Amino acid sequence: MTRGWNVFTLALLYIGAIGISSPVFADEVANQDSATTEKGFSPASVEEGLTQVDAYLRDQSDESFSIQDRLKQGIKMLDQIWLIDSEAEPKKKLIWMRFSLRMALTRMGEEESLTELAAELKKAGEIDNPEVAAEAKDASLTLELMLLREETVPQRLAFVKQKAKEIEAMEISPLSAKLGMTLAKNLEIVKDNDQASLIVESLANHFAKSSDEAIQEIATDMQGFARRINLVGNTMKVVGKKLDGADLNWASYKGKVVLVDFWATWCGPCIGEFPNMKKLYEAYHPHGFEIVGISLDDSKTDVEQFVAARELPWTIVCNAEGDDYRGFSDENARYYGINAIPQMIFVGKDGIVIDTEARGERLEELLAEAFPDVRVPAEQTEPAATE
Numbered sequence: 001m002t003r004g005w006n007v008f009t010l011a012l013l014y015i016g017a018i019g020i021s022s023p024v025f026a027d028e029v030a031n032q033d034s035a036t037t038e039k040g041f042s043p044a045s046v047e048e049g050l051t052q053v054d055a056y057l058r059d060q061s062d063e064s065f066s067i068q069d070r071l072k073q074g075i076k077m078l079d080q081i082w083l084i085d086s087e088a089e090p091k092k093k094l095i096w097m098r099f100s101l102r103m104a105l106t107r108m109g110e111e112e113s114l115t116e117l118a119a120e121l122k123k124a125g126e127i128d129n130p131e132v133a134a135e136a137k138d139a140s141l142t143l144e145l146m147l148l149r150e151e152t153v154p155q156r157l158a159f160v161k162q163k164a165k166e167i168e169a170m171e172i173s174p175l176s177a178k179l180g181m182t183l184a185k186n187l188e189i190v191k192d193n194d195q196a197s198l199i200v201e202s203l204a205n206h207f208a209k210s211s212d213e214a215i216q217e218i219a220t221d222m223q224g225f226a227r228r229i230n231l232v233g234n235t236m237k238v239v240g241k242k243l244d245g246a247d248l249n250w251a252s253y254k255g256k257v258v259l260v261d262f263w264a265t266w267c268g269p270c271i272g273e274f275p276n277m278k279k280l281y282e283a284y285h286p287h288g289f290e291i292v293g294i295s296l297d298d299s300k301t302d303v304e305q306f307v308a309a310r311e312l313p314w315t316i317v318c319n320a321e322g323d324d325y326r327g328f329s330d331e332n333a334r335y336y337g338i339n340a341i342p343q344m345i346f347v348g349k350d351g352i353v354i355d356t357e358a359r360g361e362r363l364e365e366l367l368a369e370a371f372p373d374v375r376v377p378a379e380q381t382e383p384a385a386t387e
Contacts, residue, residue, distance in 0.1 A: 053074050167179050204225075224338075234353060239332060253351075344358040
């Protein structure tokens with residue numbers, strides 16, 4: 001693995017979108033003694049600066065810089081970019097790039113980077129641009145929720161309840177809705193489905209009062225989260241069209257054991273599950289095991305080519321239609337609040353959901369319980385070479 005690849009992977013460790021980092025959001029960039037000016041780093045726009053930081057982090061040519069040095073240098077470059085006037089959208093991307101670089105440094109043992117990140121986000125949340133300030137406040141809540149995972153379950157629940165109360169006390173606005181959505185997306189940390197469901201349903205009902213269409217959509221998504229939280233022990237439904245254009249008949253799967261797999265061709269972890277899924281499908285399909293893959297791709301053509309190339313033998317639902325289609329707008333994904341993939345849901349013969357995290361070894365365990373008389377052939381290993 002090359003050093004340059006390591007740097008960029010670490011920089012995007014926690015956030016899939018691009019992120020941000022800097023000690024004081026460039027209050028005193030003129031006092032920097034960094035190598036950025038020596039290297040001629042003087043972008044004309046935030047967008048150009050972000051592109052140059054991206055290229056710098058990916059660069060593998062200079063082996064003299066450690067990963068930490070590169071990340072810190074990237075942060076100093078972001079300090080300089082922050083001073084450039086721009087529209088809100090590029091500045092929001094800058095906030096998340098800062099977030100990811102700081103988190104990467106923290107992962108590498110520099111825990112003071114967390115304190116610096118918290119201070120930076122707080123400062124950015126106080127600027128005059130309301131849209132950028134809202135993004136910083138959302139990033140602050142994301143950071144709090146990430147750190148909350150180190151606390152006890154009762155502490156997590158108490159924090160989430162308090163934060164939900166604070167959000168519902170705010171004026172209903174795009175900012176409060178954004179914060180509510182971030183909280184709802186992270187409710188699995190509560191480890192109590194009943195409590196999590198109550199919290200997200202309360203948030204959904206709160207924002208459903210708004211006449212703002214965008215906020216009403218957020219409320220609808222929150223209701224989807226509540227359904228997913230409550231799926232175990234209940235039935236689910238799947239709708240849409242198969243790759244051949246025929247409608248999926250979900251009722252026909254009654255009496256079968258079904259794995260519902262939300263995935264996409266661009267999702268590395270999703271694809272990483274396929275070898276194990278293929279092995280298990282081959283062993284259990286003759287005995288009543290089915291897989292229904294729900295593609296969250298933007299293009300049906302991409303899915304058709306991928307499925308053909310990978311020779312996926314199970315049913316694929318793909319509702320992509322039109323140039324402006326977005327995979328996560330899939331009706332099934334919206335109904336169950338699917339906001340991260342792979343999401344693999346295991347359904348019993350009676351149609352009742354047994355597990356919503358049926359990946360890897362967990363899928364093997366569930367199938368062994370459902371089909372106790374079926375034996376999965378052991379994987380063949382290559383014989384050791386003899387001299």
